[in-house]
Amino acid sequence: METKAKFWCWQKKGEPTDLILKEKEIREIGDNEVLIQNSVIGLNPVDWKLIEWGHPAWSSDSVPGVDGMGVILKVGRNMTHLRIGSRVCYHTDLSKDGSFSTHTIVSGNALMYVPDKLSDTAAASFPCPSLTAWQALQKIPNIAGKKVLVSGAGGSVGYFLTQLLLEANARVYVTASEKHHAEFLKMGVIQAIDYKDNNWKRTIKNHLNGDSFEAIIDTVSGEHATGMASLIGYYGHLVAIQDRVGQSPLPAFTTCISLHEVALGAFHKYGSPQQISELMQQGELLLHKIASGTLRIRDNKVETFDNLAKHLAEMKANNIQTKYLIKVS
Secondary structure, three states: OOOEEEEEEEOOOOOHHHOEEEEEEOOOOOOOEEEEEEEEEEOOHHHHHHHHHOOOOOOOOEOOOOEEEEEEEEEOOOOOOOOOOOEEEEEOOOOOOOOOEOEEEEEOOOEEEOOOOOOHHHHHHOHHHHHHHHHHHHOOOOOOOOEEEEEOOOOHHHHHHHHHHHHOOOEEEEEOOHHHHHHHHHHOOOEEEOOOOOOHHHHHHHHHOOOOEEEEEEOOOHHHHHOOHHHEEEEEEEEEOOOOOOOOOOOOOOOOOEEEEOOHHHHHHHOOHHHHHHHHHHHHHHHHHHHHOOOOOOOEEEEEHHHHHHHHHHHHHHOOOOEEEEEOO
16 A cells, blocks of 8 residues: 655645645554545635634644545544445544545544445535535524525535525525526525625615514625624524624624524534534435435536645635635546
Protein backbone atom coordinates (compact mmCIF):
# COMPACT_ATOMS: atom_id res chain seq x y z
CA MET A 1 0.00 0.00 0.00
CA GLU A 2 1.13 3.54 -0.74
CA THR A 3 2.79 5.31 2.17
CA LYS A 4 2.95 8.75 0.56
CA ALA A 5 0.26 11.00 -0.87
CA LYS A 6 -0.22 14.52 -2.22
CA PHE A 7 -1.67 17.13 0.12
CA TRP A 8 -2.64 20.79 -0.32
CA CYS A 9 -1.11 22.29 2.83
CA TRP A 10 -2.07 25.43 4.75
CA GLN A 11 0.81 27.59 6.00
CA LYS A 12 -0.75 30.76 7.44
CA LYS A 13 -3.89 32.87 7.37
CA GLY A 14 -4.36 34.03 3.79
CA GLU A 15 -5.79 33.17 0.40
CA PRO A 16 -6.49 29.82 -1.28
CA THR A 17 -3.56 30.49 -3.60
CA ASP A 18 -1.27 30.46 -0.54
CA LEU A 19 -1.83 26.70 -0.18
CA ILE A 20 1.20 24.59 -1.10
CA LEU A 21 1.00 21.19 -2.80
CA LYS A 22 3.27 18.74 -1.01
CA GLU A 23 3.96 15.04 -0.86
CA LYS A 24 4.11 13.56 2.61
CA GLU A 25 3.70 10.33 4.51
CA ILE A 26 0.25 8.95 5.25
CA ARG A 27 0.12 8.43 9.00
CA GLU A 28 -0.99 5.17 10.57
CA ILE A 29 -4.74 5.00 11.04
CA GLY A 30 -6.31 4.61 14.48
CA ASP A 31 -8.51 1.73 15.60
CA ASN A 32 -11.70 3.67 14.80
CA GLU A 33 -10.50 5.28 11.55
CA VAL A 34 -10.45 4.44 7.86
CA LEU A 35 -8.21 5.50 4.99
CA ILE A 36 -10.04 6.85 1.94
CA GLN A 37 -8.53 7.14 -1.52
CA ASN A 38 -10.30 10.25 -2.78
CA SER A 39 -11.96 10.36 -6.19
CA VAL A 40 -13.63 13.79 -5.99
CA ILE A 41 -13.32 16.63 -3.46
CA GLY A 42 -16.19 19.04 -2.80
CA LEU A 43 -15.30 22.70 -2.24
CA ASN A 44 -17.38 24.85 0.12
CA PRO A 45 -17.33 28.49 1.30
CA VAL A 46 -16.20 27.29 4.74
CA ASP A 47 -12.98 26.08 3.09
CA TRP A 48 -11.78 29.48 1.90
CA LYS A 49 -13.09 31.14 5.06
CA LEU A 50 -11.00 28.86 7.28
CA ILE A 51 -7.95 29.35 5.07
CA GLU A 52 -8.43 33.09 5.59
CA TRP A 53 -9.18 32.92 9.32
CA GLY A 54 -7.21 29.86 10.36
CA HIS A 55 -8.39 27.18 12.78
CA PRO A 56 -7.34 26.75 16.43
CA ALA A 57 -6.09 23.24 15.74
CA TRP A 58 -4.13 24.12 12.58
CA SER A 59 -0.38 24.60 12.24
CA SER A 60 1.95 24.77 9.27
CA ASP A 61 1.20 21.97 6.77
CA SER A 62 -2.30 21.25 8.11
CA VAL A 63 -4.63 20.10 5.33
CA PRO A 64 -7.96 21.96 4.83
CA GLY A 65 -11.11 20.61 3.19
CA VAL A 66 -14.37 19.33 4.67
CA ASP A 67 -15.98 17.28 1.87
CA GLY A 68 -14.84 14.34 -0.20
CA MET A 69 -15.74 10.97 -1.65
CA GLY A 70 -13.73 7.96 -2.66
CA VAL A 71 -13.15 4.30 -1.82
CA ILE A 72 -12.12 2.69 1.45
CA LEU A 73 -8.52 1.47 1.26
CA LYS A 74 -7.86 0.43 4.85
CA VAL A 75 -9.87 0.05 8.06
CA GLY A 76 -8.86 0.32 11.72
CA ARG A 77 -9.02 -2.57 14.17
CA ASN A 78 -12.54 -1.70 15.37
CA MET A 79 -13.93 -0.94 11.91
CA THR A 80 -13.83 -4.41 10.36
CA HIS A 81 -17.57 -4.17 9.59
CA LEU A 82 -16.72 -1.66 6.85
CA ARG A 83 -16.03 -3.05 3.39
CA ILE A 84 -12.70 -2.24 1.71
CA GLY A 85 -13.37 -0.93 -1.80
CA SER A 86 -16.75 0.58 -0.90
CA ARG A 87 -17.65 3.98 -2.33
CA VAL A 88 -18.28 6.46 0.48
CA CYS A 89 -18.58 10.19 1.05
CA TYR A 90 -17.72 12.12 4.19
CA HIS A 91 -17.47 15.40 6.08
CA THR A 92 -14.19 15.80 7.96
CA ASP A 93 -13.29 16.78 11.50
CA LEU A 94 -11.43 20.08 11.01
CA SER A 95 -9.16 19.42 13.97
CA LYS A 96 -7.48 16.81 11.75
CA ASP A 97 -6.19 16.82 8.17
CA GLY A 98 -9.06 17.28 5.71
CA SER A 99 -10.09 16.34 2.20
CA PHE A 100 -7.66 18.45 0.14
CA SER A 101 -5.49 15.44 -0.60
CA THR A 102 -5.32 12.27 -2.63
CA HIS A 103 -5.95 10.29 0.58
CA THR A 104 -7.85 11.24 3.74
CA ILE A 105 -8.15 9.52 7.11
CA VAL A 106 -11.60 9.89 8.68
CA SER A 107 -13.64 8.40 11.51
CA GLY A 108 -15.17 5.10 10.48
CA ASN A 109 -18.40 6.14 12.20
CA ALA A 110 -18.79 9.25 10.04
CA LEU A 111 -19.09 7.72 6.57
CA MET A 112 -22.01 7.47 4.18
CA TYR A 113 -22.23 4.73 1.56
CA VAL A 114 -22.78 6.07 -1.95
CA PRO A 115 -25.57 4.42 -4.00
CA ASP A 116 -24.41 2.64 -7.15
CA LYS A 117 -26.55 4.90 -9.35
CA LEU A 118 -25.07 8.11 -7.93
CA SER A 119 -22.04 9.67 -9.63
CA ASP A 120 -18.81 10.46 -7.82
CA THR A 121 -19.30 14.19 -8.46
CA ALA A 122 -22.83 14.17 -7.03
CA ALA A 123 -21.64 12.33 -3.93
CA ALA A 124 -18.78 14.78 -3.35
CA SER A 125 -21.24 17.67 -3.72
CA PHE A 126 -23.43 16.29 -0.98
CA PRO A 127 -22.06 16.29 2.61
CA CYS A 128 -21.59 19.88 3.82
CA PRO A 129 -24.51 21.66 2.12
CA SER A 130 -27.04 18.85 2.27
CA LEU A 131 -26.40 17.70 5.85
CA THR A 132 -26.44 21.35 6.93
CA ALA A 133 -29.81 21.78 5.23
CA TRP A 134 -31.15 18.66 6.96
CA GLN A 135 -29.96 19.91 10.36
CA ALA A 136 -31.61 23.29 9.76
CA LEU A 137 -34.90 21.56 8.94
CA GLN A 138 -34.80 19.68 12.25
CA LYS A 139 -34.83 22.94 14.21
CA ILE A 140 -38.44 23.67 13.28
CA PRO A 141 -41.15 21.46 14.85
CA ASN A 142 -44.32 20.44 13.02
CA ILE A 143 -43.22 22.08 9.80
CA ALA A 144 -46.16 20.99 7.60
CA GLY A 145 -48.37 23.92 6.64
CA LYS A 146 -46.11 26.56 8.20
CA LYS A 147 -44.97 29.63 6.30
CA VAL A 148 -41.17 29.51 6.05
CA LEU A 149 -38.76 31.92 4.41
CA VAL A 150 -35.39 30.67 3.13
CA SER A 151 -33.03 33.62 2.81
CA GLY A 152 -30.31 33.10 0.19
CA ALA A 153 -31.93 30.05 -1.39
CA GLY A 154 -29.80 30.16 -4.53
CA GLY A 155 -26.72 28.66 -2.87
CA SER A 156 -26.10 24.95 -2.40
CA VAL A 157 -27.50 24.85 1.17
CA GLY A 158 -30.56 26.97 0.44
CA TYR A 159 -31.33 25.11 -2.78
CA PHE A 160 -31.36 21.73 -1.04
CA LEU A 161 -33.15 23.09 2.03
CA THR A 162 -35.94 24.54 -0.09
CA GLN A 163 -36.58 21.08 -1.55
CA LEU A 164 -36.61 19.48 1.91
CA LEU A 165 -39.11 22.06 3.16
CA LEU A 166 -41.39 21.51 0.17
CA GLU A 167 -41.13 17.76 0.66
CA ALA A 168 -42.23 18.32 4.29
CA ASN A 169 -45.27 20.29 3.01
CA ALA A 170 -44.15 23.67 4.34
CA ARG A 171 -45.41 26.83 2.62
CA VAL A 172 -42.09 28.11 1.29
CA TYR A 173 -40.95 31.60 0.33
CA VAL A 174 -37.40 32.34 -0.82
CA THR A 175 -35.03 35.18 -1.49
CA ALA A 176 -32.62 34.46 -4.32
CA SER A 177 -31.12 35.95 -7.44
CA GLU A 178 -33.79 36.55 -10.09
CA LYS A 179 -32.24 33.96 -12.42
CA HIS A 180 -33.38 31.22 -10.01
CA HIS A 181 -36.97 32.38 -9.57
CA ALA A 182 -38.58 30.37 -12.37
CA GLU A 183 -37.06 27.13 -11.09
CA PHE A 184 -38.14 27.76 -7.52
CA LEU A 185 -41.69 28.64 -8.55
CA LYS A 186 -41.85 25.47 -10.65
CA MET A 187 -40.80 23.49 -7.57
CA GLY A 188 -43.79 24.86 -5.67
CA VAL A 189 -42.37 27.89 -3.85
CA ILE A 190 -45.12 30.43 -3.15
CA GLN A 191 -43.03 33.54 -3.77
CA ALA A 192 -39.44 34.20 -4.88
CA ILE A 193 -37.98 37.63 -4.10
CA ASP A 194 -34.81 39.17 -5.50
CA TYR A 195 -32.60 40.00 -2.51
CA LYS A 196 -30.91 42.72 -4.60
CA ASP A 197 -34.14 44.71 -4.48
CA ASN A 198 -33.78 47.25 -1.67
CA ASN A 199 -37.49 46.95 -0.92
CA TRP A 200 -37.66 43.12 -0.78
CA LYS A 201 -38.84 43.09 2.85
CA ARG A 202 -41.70 45.43 2.01
CA THR A 203 -42.62 43.25 -0.98
CA ILE A 204 -42.81 40.19 1.25
CA LYS A 205 -44.85 42.02 3.90
CA ASN A 206 -47.32 43.15 1.24
CA HIS A 207 -47.65 39.59 0.01
CA LEU A 208 -48.21 38.29 3.55
CA ASN A 209 -51.00 40.87 3.95
CA GLY A 210 -50.48 41.42 7.66
CA ASP A 211 -49.46 37.83 8.44
CA SER A 212 -46.00 36.66 9.57
CA PHE A 213 -43.62 33.76 9.02
CA GLU A 214 -43.58 30.88 11.46
CA ALA A 215 -39.89 30.43 10.66
CA ILE A 216 -37.05 32.08 8.77
CA ILE A 217 -33.91 30.16 7.84
CA ASP A 218 -31.03 32.43 6.88
CA THR A 219 -27.99 31.29 4.91
CA VAL A 220 -26.24 34.69 4.71
CA SER A 221 -24.89 35.89 8.08
CA GLY A 222 -25.82 36.45 11.71
CA GLU A 223 -26.32 40.15 11.03
CA HIS A 224 -28.57 39.42 8.07
CA ALA A 225 -30.61 36.95 10.11
CA THR A 226 -31.01 39.50 12.90
CA GLY A 227 -32.44 42.02 10.42
CA MET A 228 -35.31 39.70 9.55
CA ALA A 229 -36.53 38.93 13.08
CA SER A 230 -39.43 41.37 12.80
CA LEU A 231 -40.94 39.26 9.99
CA ILE A 232 -41.46 36.33 12.38
CA GLY A 233 -44.70 35.89 14.30
CA TYR A 234 -45.42 34.85 17.87
CA TYR A 235 -43.41 31.82 19.04
CA GLY A 236 -41.70 31.59 15.66
CA HIS A 237 -38.20 30.37 14.85
CA LEU A 238 -35.10 32.13 13.51
CA VAL A 239 -32.47 29.68 12.23
CA ALA A 240 -29.01 31.04 11.40
CA ILE A 241 -26.83 28.79 9.25
CA GLN A 242 -23.95 31.20 8.67
CA ASP A 243 -22.72 32.64 11.97
CA ARG A 244 -25.23 32.86 14.85
CA VAL A 245 -27.62 35.30 16.51
CA GLY A 246 -26.23 35.66 20.03
CA GLN A 247 -29.22 37.28 21.69
CA SER A 248 -32.77 38.08 20.76
CA PRO A 249 -33.02 41.18 18.55
CA LEU A 250 -36.59 41.79 19.75
CA PRO A 251 -37.92 43.16 23.05
CA ALA A 252 -38.54 40.62 25.80
CA PHE A 253 -42.04 39.19 26.25
CA THR A 254 -43.23 40.20 22.79
CA THR A 255 -43.19 37.65 19.97
CA CYS A 256 -40.91 35.33 22.02
CA ILE A 257 -39.13 33.88 19.00
CA SER A 258 -36.65 31.02 19.39
CA LEU A 259 -33.09 31.38 18.11
CA HIS A 260 -31.30 28.43 16.53
CA GLU A 261 -27.76 27.92 15.25
CA VAL A 262 -26.56 25.25 12.84
CA ALA A 263 -22.98 24.02 13.03
CA LEU A 264 -22.48 20.80 11.08
CA GLY A 265 -18.77 20.52 11.85
CA ALA A 266 -19.43 20.46 15.59
CA PHE A 267 -20.94 16.98 15.40
CA HIS A 268 -17.46 15.42 15.30
CA LYS A 269 -16.65 16.71 18.78
CA TYR A 270 -20.00 17.27 20.45
CA GLY A 271 -22.35 14.76 18.84
CA SER A 272 -23.12 11.59 20.76
CA PRO A 273 -22.48 8.25 18.98
CA GLN A 274 -26.25 7.90 18.56
CA GLN A 275 -26.57 11.39 17.03
CA ILE A 276 -23.67 10.78 14.64
CA SER A 277 -25.18 7.46 13.58
CA GLU A 278 -28.54 9.12 12.95
CA LEU A 279 -26.92 11.89 10.91
CA MET A 280 -25.09 9.37 8.72
CA GLN A 281 -28.27 7.30 8.28
CA GLN A 282 -30.24 10.38 7.26
CA GLY A 283 -27.44 11.31 4.89
CA GLU A 284 -27.64 7.94 3.17
CA LEU A 285 -31.42 8.28 2.82
CA LEU A 286 -30.93 11.67 1.17
CA LEU A 287 -28.24 10.26 -1.13
CA HIS A 288 -30.72 7.63 -2.34
CA LYS A 289 -33.30 10.37 -2.99
CA ILE A 290 -30.74 12.23 -5.09
CA ALA A 291 -29.88 9.03 -6.96
CA SER A 292 -33.59 8.46 -7.70
CA GLY A 293 -34.12 12.07 -8.84
CA THR A 294 -36.50 12.91 -5.97
CA LEU A 295 -34.06 15.59 -4.76
CA ARG A 296 -31.57 17.60 -6.80
CA ILE A 297 -28.23 19.21 -6.14
CA ARG A 298 -26.72 22.32 -7.70
CA ASP A 299 -24.95 22.26 -11.07
CA ASN A 300 -21.22 21.75 -10.67
CA LYS A 301 -17.95 22.88 -12.14
CA VAL A 302 -15.05 20.40 -12.09
CA GLU A 303 -11.30 21.04 -12.10
CA THR A 304 -8.21 18.86 -11.67
CA PHE A 305 -6.42 18.20 -8.38
CA ASP A 306 -3.33 20.17 -9.38
CA ASN A 307 -5.53 23.25 -9.88
CA LEU A 308 -7.38 22.98 -6.56
CA ALA A 309 -6.01 26.22 -5.07
CA LYS A 310 -6.81 28.24 -8.20
CA HIS A 311 -10.29 26.74 -8.40
CA LEU A 312 -11.03 27.58 -4.75
CA ALA A 313 -9.79 31.14 -5.33
CA GLU A 314 -12.13 31.41 -8.34
CA MET A 315 -15.01 30.19 -6.21
CA LYS A 316 -14.27 32.78 -3.54
CA ALA A 317 -13.96 35.62 -6.06
CA ASN A 318 -17.07 34.82 -8.12
CA ASN A 319 -19.50 33.93 -5.33
CA ILE A 320 -21.83 32.20 -7.78
CA GLN A 321 -24.42 29.50 -7.12
CA THR A 322 -22.41 26.69 -8.72
CA LYS A 323 -20.89 23.77 -6.86
CA TYR A 324 -17.11 23.62 -7.29
CA LEU A 325 -15.47 20.20 -7.36
CA ILE A 326 -12.00 18.72 -7.72
CA LYS A 327 -11.47 15.45 -9.60
CA VAL A 328 -8.62 13.51 -8.02
CA SER A 329 -8.69 10.29 -10.01
